[in-house]
Amino acid sequence: xxxxxxxxxxxxxxxxxxxxxxxxxxxxxxxxxxxxxxxxxxxxxxxxxxxxxxxxxxxxxxxxxxxxxxxxxxxxxxxxxxxxxxxxxxxxxxxxxxxxxxxxxxxxxxxxxxxxxxxxxxxxxxxxxxxxxxxxxxxxxxxxxxxxxxxxxxxxxxxxxxxxxxxxxxxxxxxxxxxxxxxxxxxxxxxxxxxxxxxxxxxxxxxxxxxxxxxxxx
Amino acid sequence: xxxxxxxxxxxxxxxxxxxxxxxxxxxxxxxxxxxxxxxxxxxxxxxxxxxxxxxxxxxxxxxxxxxxxxxxxxxxxxxxxxxxxxxxxxxxxxxxxxxxxxxxxxxxxxxxxxxxxxxxxxxxxxxxxxxxxxxxxxxxxxxxxxxxxxxxxxxxxxxxxxxxxxxxxxxxxxxxxxxxxxxxxxxxxxxxxxxxxxxxxxxxxxxxxxxxxxxxxxxxxxxxxxxxxxxxxxxxxxxxxxxxxxxxxxxxxxxxxxxxxxxxxxxxxxxxxxxxxxxxxxxxxxxxxxxxxxxxxxxxxxxxxxxxxxxxxxxxxxxxxxxxxxxxxxxxxxxxxxxxxxxxxxxxxxxxxxxxxxxxxxxxxxxxxxxxxxxxxxxxxxxxxxxxxxxxxxxxxxxxxxxxxxxxxxxxxxxxxxxxxxxxxxxxxxxxxxxxxxxxxxxxxxxxxxxxxxxxxxxxxxxxxxxxxxxxxxxxxxxxxxxxxxxxx
Numbered sequence: 057x058x059x060x061x062x063x064x065x066x067x068x069x070x071x072x073x074x075x076x077x078x079x080x081x082x083x084x085x086x087x088x089x090x091x092x093x094x095x096x097x098x099x100x101x102x103x104x105x106x107x108x109x110x111x112x113x114x115x116x117x118x119x120x121x122x123x124x125x126x127x128x129x130x131x132x133x134x135x136x137x138x139x140x141x142x143x144x145x146x147x148x149x150x151x152x153x154x155x156x157x158x159x160x161x162x163x164x165x166x167x168x169x170x171x172x173x174x175x176x177x178x179x180x181x182x183x184x185x186x187x188x189x190x191x192x193x194x195x196x197x198x199x200x201x202x203x204x205x206x207x208x209x210x211x212x213x214x215x216x217x218x219x220x221x222x223x224x225x226x227x228x229x230x231x232x233x234x235x236x237x238x239x240x241x242x243x244x245x246x247x248x249x250x251x252x253x254x255x256x257x258x259x260x261x262x263x264x265x266x267x268x269x270x271x272x273x274x
Numbered sequence: 275x276x277x278x279x280x281x282x283x284x285x286x287x288x289x290x291x292x293x294x295x296x297x298x299x300x301x302x303x304x305x306x307x308x309x310x311x312x313x314x315x316x317x318x319x320x321x322x323x324x325x326x327x328x329x330x331x332x333x334x335x336x337x338x339x340x341x342x343x344x345x346x347x348x349x350x351x352x353x354x355x356x357x358x359x360x361x362x363x364x365x366x367x368x369x370x371x372x373x374x375x376x377x378x379x380x381x382x383x384x385x386x387x388x389x390x391x392x393x394x395x396x397x398x399x400x401x402x403x404x405x406x407x408x409x410x411x412x413x414x415x416x417x418x419x420x421x422x423x424x425x426x427x428x429x430x431x432x433x434x435x436x437x438x439x440x441x442x443x444x445x446x447x448x449x450x451x452x453x454x455x456x457x458x459x460x461x462x463x464x465x466x467x468x469x470x471x472x473x474x475x476x477x478x479x480x481x482x483x484x485x486x487x488x489x490x491x492x493x494x495x496x497x498x499x500x501x502x503x504x505x506x507x508x509x510x511x512x513x514x515x516x517x518x519x520x521x522x523x524x525x526x527x528x529x530x531x532x533x534x535x536x537x538x539x540x541x542x543x544x545x546x547x548x549x550x551x552x553x554x555x556x557x558x559x560x561x562x563x564x565x566x567x568x569x570x571x572x573x574x575x576x577x578x579x580x581x582x583x584x585x586x587x588x589x590x591x592x593x594x595x596x597x598x599x600x601x602x603x604x605x606x607x608x609x610x611x612x613x614x615x616x617x618x619x620x621x622x623x624x625x626x627x628x629x630x631x632x633x634x635x636x637x638x639x640x641x642x643x644x645x646x647x648x649x650x651x652x653x654x655x656x657x658x659x660x661x662x663x664x665x666x667x668x669x670x671x672x673x674x675x676x677x678x679x680x681x682x683x684x685x686x687x688x689x690x691x692x693x694x695x696x697x698x699x700x701x702x703x704x705x706x707x708x709x710x711x712x713x714x715x716x717x718x719x720x721x722x723x724x725x726x727x728x729x730x731x732x733x734x735x736x737x738x739x740x741x742x743x744x745x746x747x748x749x750x751x752x753x754x755x756x757x758x759x760x761x762x763x
Contacts (some may be wrong), residue, residue, distance in 0.1 A: 064364040067523065067574045071345045074581035082343040086528050089335045093328035093535070111548065166562070169479055169513070189538075189549035202563035203512045203554075207505065225549075226534035236495050236530040237358065237557040239564065242537075244549040247505035251420040251436060252443050252463040253304075254311040260419065260467050261474065262505025262552060 097188065097223020101274030104187045104223045111190025112268055115245025116258050122271040128215060129154050135213060135267050136177060145175035145209055147201035154179065164205055172204060177211035178263075183235070185221045186228035189244055192216065192268070193232055196239040203239055212243075212263040217272040277576040278368040279400050279626050279634070280430070285614025287637035289734060292612040301440050305432075305609040308439040309600040315546025316597060316651070323542070332535045334655040337591035340528055341581065347493040347526045348572065354496025358558025360568040371573050372406035375518055378569055379412050379483055382516045387413070391477055393500065393510040394418035395487025396434055396594060397520050399616040400629075401575060403485075414485070415477050417506035419470050426453040432610030432618065435544045435596035440609050474506065484514035484565070488521040489593070490536060491570075494529040497557040498570070501540060503550050511554055517565040522573050524590035536593060539653035543595035576629035585664050589624050591654045598648035598658060604641055613638060620648035624661045632669060639665035683730060705744055712739050 061069065079085070099107060112119050120131050133156035136144065145162040146152055155161040162175045181199040182192045192214055194200040206212050222228045232240060247262030258264060285291070295301060320326055340347055352362040365371035379388050390407065392398065392414055404425070407414045416425040420438035424431050427449045431437030438446070447461045450469050459469055486507065490499040498519055500507045511517055527536070541550040559568050580586045599605045599619030610618035615626035615635055623642060626635040639662045648658040673679030694700045715721050721737040723729070731737065 062364070063366045063370060063574075066366055067364055067572070067578060068345050068348070070574070070578035071348075071581060074578060075342060075344070079342065082346045082528070085339055085343065086336075089332065089339060091328075091332050091535075093325040093332055093538075095534070115551075173479065186549075191549050196560075196563055203508065204564075207508050207512055225538050226531075229531065229534045229537075233530060236492075236555075237497065239557075239560050240555040241508065242549070242553040244547070244551050246551065247503065248551050249419050249467055249504045250545060251418070251423070251438060252441075252446055252466055254308045254436070254439075255463045257463050257467045260471055260504035260506070261417075261478065261509055 094224060095226040097227060099187070099223045101218070104221055105218050105270070105274060107223070108185060108187035108190060108221045109270070111187065112245070115190050116266075117190070117245050118265070118267040120267065120269050122269060125271055128269060128271060129156060131269050132156055132179060132213060133159070135269075139177070139211060139265070141176040141211060143174060143176045145172065145178040145201075145205055147180060147199055147205060149199055151179055151181065151199050151215075164201060169204070169208075172208045175209045177213055178205050178209040179213045179215070180206055181215045182220065183240075184228050184231040185216050186225050187221055187223050189225060191225075191228065191242050191244045193228060194241045194243065195232060195235045196241065203241065206241070206243075207262060210259075210263055211265040211267065212246075213267045213269065214243075215269045215271070218270060218274050219272060221270075276367050276369040277630055278402060279576075279629050280402065280616035282615045282626055282630065282634040285634070288612055288614065288641040289637065291614055292608045292641070295608040295612040300442070301609050302607065304440050304442050306606060308433075308436060309606050312436075312546055312596075312600045316543060316600070317546075319542040319546050319548055323538070329535055329539055330653055330655050333539055333593075333653055334591065336527065336532050336535060337654050338588070340526060341524065341587055341590055343528075344523065344526070344581065347528060348523060350493040351491050351496055351526050352572075354494070355498075355558055355568075355570060356496070358496050360496065360558040360570055362570045362572060365571050365573050365575070367575050368401035369406075371401050371520060371571050371575070372403055374571050375403060375485070375520070376406060376410040376412065378516070378518055379407070380410070382483055382567070383412075388483075389413045389415070389477075389481045390483045390485050391415050391417055391474075391481045391510050391514065392421075392485045393487070393502065393507040394421045394437075395485070395520055396431070396616060397487045397522050397573060398485065399431060401520075401573070403520070415474070415481065417474055417478070417504075417510060418502075419467065419504060419506075422470060422474075423449055426450070430611060431616050433596060433599055434594050434617065434619070434621070435599075440611070474509075478506075478509040478513050482514050483516045483518070484510040486511055486517065486519045488519055488525050489540070490533065491521050491526045492528075492530055492533070492555075493526055495557055497530070497555050499533065500554045501537075501550055502552050502554075503545070505552060508552055508554055511556065512564045514565055516567045516569070518569045518571065520571045520573060522575070523577055524592075540593055540595055543597040543651065543653040576631065579631060580628050585657075585661060586628060588656050589621075589628055589661060591656055592621050592625065593654055594621075595653055597651040597653065601647040601651045603643060603645060603647065608641075613641065620658045620662075621656070624658055624665060627665060632665070632672065636669055639669065687728075702744075702746060705740060705746075708740050709742070 143160045180201050183195040184193045246266045247260045249260050250256045363374045404414050416422045423438040432440040443461050451459050488498045489501040541547045602620050605619040613622050617625045623638040644659045694704045724732045
């Protein structure tokens with residue numbers, strides 16, 4: 057056996073030398089941590105949805121409220137027209153059906169970076185949302201696209217079903233738990249910075265505009 | 275061993291550096307303005323959380339649990355990250371971590387000019403990674419707006435969360451004008467962020483290697499989490515072919531579920547937002563999405579030396595929100611640079627000296643009035659005042675064990691004091707003597723310039739003179755003249 061320890065062996069040895077020997081198993085100790093904070097929101101579904109809208113507006117997000125999925129296509133058309141955009145990126149799959157007539161669709165069957173960089177807006181679904189913080193979770197792949205799709209275009213249009221909106225952060229994260237090893241991005245408003253004199257500026261490197269299309273039953 | 279925390283080995287002591295900082299009115303205005311704004315926003319966002327205290331308790335418990343099982347969780351993180359296609363490296367100190375990063379970057383760059391894009395990581399400032407990269411001929415681009423300002427002006431970060439908080443818009447415009455060659459750049463914050471956007475966009479699309487830190491490394495899944503606002507973090511972890519994440523070993527947390535606590539505390543404490551615009555989570559490599567190669571460097575650099583003593587261990591619970599800096603009456607007067615460490619403010623005053631076994635930053639535990647504002651705002655309940663006192667004790671004790679230290683003015687004065695305080699006769703005699711002696715030094719009811727040993731105290735503080743009548747004198751007279759106490763029914 058070599059006398060010189062690897063960095064890994066040495067760091068672990070230092071840790072073990074510093075910590076007491078008698079420890080209950082880690083899982084048991086972890087499970088016994090008291091969690092007396094609010095894990096479940098006490099809002100009903102409509103109140104939850106309203107809080108989510110308030111939070112989104114507070115973060116400079118555009119919100120369009122719809123009744124059901126049949127209205128999505130027209131709403132997307134209107135949003136793009138208002139923004140003067142006609143190059144829309146979509147993940148391959150069901151969302152392709154929502155691209156309005158007269159809009160150039162960039163369907164991601166493995167588009168290159170320069171191709172992606174030409175799109176002005178991107179359309180995705182989401183996995184879950186949290187009302188208390190106005191947060192949208194994307195679990196990347198499928199209708200939520202790979203990560204780069206929602207990063208390069210200047211405008212992200214995100215479809216959220218009302219039943220996907222949870223009241224609290226713990227509830228929202230619990231909805232992702234089964235997929236926690238996939239790439240996940242949480243989005244709370246458009247990209248922003250307050251680095252200069254603490255003045256909040258909307259839009260730096262990520263999309264400068266975020267539009268949420270909220271539809272469906274509570 | 276080459277444990278390093280920024281440039282602390284060359285930094286002047288805090289009282290010296292603070293004197294310079296206090297003379298810089300512009301710096302103090304900028305720091306005061308920025309910290310006032312963050313404090314107000316934080317207070318607003320904390321107030322709307324009915325379970326804030328319970329979240330702090332849980333966060334503190336989770337961190338202390340994790341540190342008690344740190345070996346288990348690091349091994350678990352390593353196993354899960356590597357199972358998902360990542361590669362985990364371990365680094366004992368700054369030099370070792372830098373050597374690993376340089377070797378990886380050279381390996382992947384091959385014949386091409388070596389360049390990296392970096393998302394804000396204080397840990398990389400701690401180990402002076404940019405200096406090591408530059409020496410190896412690697413060009414590093416900081417992409418966080420504030421970090422870019424600091425890098426372009428050859429400055430040092432003055433705040434953990436807002437590293438360029440000491441610069442105002444006009445100073446930033448001058449830096450960008452010069453470094454980006456933009457002669458007609460405006461001075462509105464939007465002009466400046468637009469300039470940063472255009473300058474960096476080309477780099478995000480072109481540079482093939484990214485470097486990040488981590489806010490959390492999740493043992494259960496092997497995932498890494500980066501918390502940010504601008505989207506530069508998403509760019510750096512998504513666009514390159516190769517990603518290298520430098521992670522302090524204390525950043526590991528047990529489970530994905532634990533994020534429900536930390537993500538509720540971090541943004542509200544750091545920037546006063548309910549949630550920061552972006553959190554990214556990834557696990558190893560995902561084919562067809564993001565980098566094809568992923569490396570983690572797990573860094574010790576003095577951290578394991580804090581584990582043995584439970585009081586010191588608490589320091590490692592820090593999630594780098596910076597709330598203690600904004601709350602600190604000392605930081606708010608001096609700004610971050612006076613601390614001589616990239617970790618400034620109350621947390622810097624305990625973290626910097628401890629990481630370096632008290633070899634450097636020895637004046638920092640004294641850079642505090644022990645008012646406790648830091649402890650009150652800390653989202654993971656680190657008892658910073660207690661640790662400051664503990665470190666002061668350690669420093670005094672260390673000093674007394676050396677010949678030089680035992681003959682120092684402070685040590686001699688303390689020993690003399692202890693002799694005087696042990697006997698009431700000696701104590702009263704000393705008081706009488708001091709009352710006579712202080713007269714010639716009294717100015718407007720304050721002692722401002724004492725001679726000899728006591729001068730070290732009055733150089734930085736005013737001292738109230740000993741009153742004409744001491745409590746003991748008064749007690750003696752009172753006992754003679756006061757009427758006998760009456761019992762009340």
